[in-house]
Amino acid sequence: xxxxxxxxxxxxxxxxxxxxxxxxxxxxxxxxxxxxxxxxxxxxxxxxxxxxxxxxxxxxxxxxxxxxxxxxxxxxxxxxxxxxxxxxxxxxxxxxxxxxxxxxxxxxxxxxxxxxxxxxxxxxxxxxxxxxxxxxxxxxxxxxxxxxxxxx
Numbered sequence: 001x002x003x004x005x006x007x008x009x010x011x012x013x014x015x016x017x018x019x020x021x022x023x024x025x026x027x028x029x030x031x032x033x034x035x036x037x038x039x040x041x042x043x044x045x046x047x048x049x050x051x052x053x054x055x056x057x058x059x060x061x062x063x064x065x066x067x068x069x070x071x072x073x074x075x076x077x078x079x080x081x082x083x084x085x086x087x088x089x090x091x092x093x094x095x096x097x098x099x100x101x102x103x104x105x106x107x108x109x110x111x112x113x114x115x116x117x118x119x120x121x122x123x124x125x126x127x128x129x130x131x132x133x134x135x136x137x138x139x140x141x142x143x144x145x146x147x148x149x150x151x152x
Contacts, residue, residue, distance in 0.1 A: 022053035022091050028132045028140040031094065037149045044099040044148065048130070055089035056135040061097065064129040067107045068147060074109045084132070095132070105150045124150040 027050060034045035050057055061082045067075050084095060099105055111122040125147050132140040 022051050024053050024136075025138045026050060026052040026057050026132045026134050026140040028095075028130060028143050030130075030143050030145065033145060033148070035148075036146070037151065038101065038105055039151050041101050042105075042151075043101065044105060046097045046099065046128070046130075046145070048095045048097075048132075048143065049092070050095055050132060050140075051092050052134055052138075053091060054134065054136065055091040057095075057132060058084050058086050058089075059135050060084065060133045061095070062131045062133065062139075063099075063104070065107055066127045066129065068125045068127060069108070069123075071112050073111065075107045076109050077104070078107070080104070101150070106152070107150065108152070111152045122152050124152060126150060 029049045031047040031049050032045075033047075034043075038044050061084055062079070063082060064079045065075070065077070067078075082097060105124070105126070107124040107126055108122075111124065126149075127147055128145045130143045
């Protein structure tokens with residue numbers, strides 16, 4: 001009985017220690033979003049926690065916008081890349097992105113001018129997807145936000 005308890009404790013400790021080991025492929029986890037509604041001309045600030053064994057994440061974040069409005073219209077800049085700000089190589093840290101209204105947030109080319117409230121049908125309702133690439137070209141899992149309304 002005592003040996004079974006010892007083996008169980010050893011296995012639990014070994015598994016717990018493995019969870020703290022960093023991977024070669026970067027890991028990205030959503031930490032915070034500044035708002036679920038962005039006014040005209042506003043900025044959306046998104047923060048992520050990252051880990052990377054080599055600490056070489058200073059490369060690229062891929063961003064995909066998915067417009068979820070019921071009325072389907074042509075969109076622009078559905079996918080784009082952002083450079084990760086340069087900082088000393090670290091295996092853990094925080095990445096903050098500032099997505100500006102005109103450059104990153106507006107989606108519909110010509111949003112419908114009619115519609116009821118709530119929701120106002122001409123606002124863009126978007127879900128963002130993010131993936132991080134390190135200098136060795138390893139790509140993290142995709143992080144997805146909930147719906148974010150961009151007022152038009």
